Amino acid sequence: MSVAAAADRLRSAHRLCVLTGSGISAESGIPTFRGAQTGLWENFNPHQLATPEAFERDPRLVWRWYEWRRELIAGAQPNAGHHALVEIARRIPAMMLVTQNVDGLHQRAGSHGVIEFHGNIMRDRCTREGIAAERSPANKEELPRCARCGALLRPDVVWFGEAIAPDALQGADAAAANCDVFMSVGTSSQVYPAAGLSEIARQRGAAIIEVNVEASDMSAGSDWQLLGPAGEVLPALASAL
Numbered sequence: 456m457s458v459a460a461a462a463d464r465l466r467s468a469h470r471l472c473v474l475t476g477s478g479i480s481a482e483s484g485i486p487t488f489r490g491a492q493t494g495l496w497e498n499f500n501p502h503q504l505a506t507p508e509a510f511e512r513d514p515r516l517v518w519r520w521y522e523w524r525r526e527l528i529a530g531a532q533p534n535a536g537h538h539a540l541v542e543i544a545r546r547i548p549a550m551m552l553v554t555q556n557v558d559g560l561h562q563r564a565g566s567h568g569v570i571e572f573h574g575n576i577m578r579d580r581c582t583r584e585g586i587a588a589e590r591s592p593a594n595k596e597e598l599p600r601c602a603r604c605g606a607l608l609r610p611d612v613v614w615f616g617e618a619i620a621p622d623a624l625q626g627a628d629a630a631a632a633n634c635d636v637f638m639s640v641g642t643s644s645q646v647y648p649a650a651g652l653s654e655i656a657r658q659r660g661a662a663i664i665e666v667n668v669e670a671s672d673m674s675a676g677s678d679w680q681l682l683g684p685a686g687e688v689l690p691a692l693a694s695a696l
């Protein structure tokens with residue numbers, strides 16, 4: 456389906472909700488989760504790395520994996536897709552951006568008010584106090600500990616089986632329920648509750664646009680399916696507005 460037709464609908468949008476997933480950061484060199492061969496879950500077991508039980512069992516292993524990803528992300532740059540969303544927000548000021556990504560690349564591209572549905576990998580959170588925390592100065596070999604209370608720190612992300620932060624969940628639900636156009640970018644739509652946001656929007660009568668390199672679990676419910684890399688489709692969409 457054509458970018459021009461989707462741009463026509465976007466141009467008349469009053470409230471736009473955009474949900475992004477790891478596909479938008481793929482062109483920045485950050486691996487997706489479920490991509491064949493290159494996806495993180497092809498090479499790493501989520502049960503050993505991305506659950507609270509995994510962290511309890513082997514915090515050192517989990518921390519090693521997250522430190523590796525932090526370095527990868529710190530060395531990456533936002534791409535044309537992230538920048539195009541900043542441009543689209545300029546044209547449609549009532550745009551809410553919800554991201555499942557933990558990489559902070561939307562903010563680094565200049566997006567404001569981003570709802571980080573699954574947290575942010577660059578932040579540490581105290582396992583005792585449950586809030587973002589500074590590290591106590593420590594020997595490099597030791598696990599990171601909270602500067603305030605000394606408890607173990609963990610990455611401030613949402614693992615499988617954990618609840619989404621109430622502010623993020625309420626903000627995203629409201630953005631989906633109140634939009635008249637919902638655009639999903641670079642997500643397989645397999646992980647809930649994020650994957651349910653398009654359905655909330657659809658049931659409230661919003662038009663649904665999907666940007667992805669291939670069909671996903673939400674494609675059947677989309678009004679416009681724009682097939683192609685986000686780094687090409689989104690700039691084309693922005694300049695057609």
Ligand code: BJW
Nearest residue numbers: 476477478487488489555615616641642643646647684685
């Ligand atoms: C491109 C592209 C390019 C490539 N351009 N496109 C209902 C039904 C079934 C199960 C559940 C359910 N509700 C809850 C569950 C359980 C579970 C779940 O959904 N499991 C499913 C896998 C079956 N959900 C949870 O556990 C959630 N918590 C929860 O529900 O809590 C309930 C609760 C309530 C109260 C108290 C306690 C509990 C939490 C989910 C947390 C997900 N966490 C992760 C890791 C984050 C931290 C980290 O990064 O380490 O989040 S998993 C991973 O998946 C990550 C992602 O944000 C998320 C989504 O992945 P995404 O972004 O869609 O990536 P991919 O790889 O799947 O897709 C990439 C897409 O891009 C593909 O389509 C490509 O084609 C495309 N693409 N290049 C455009 N250039």
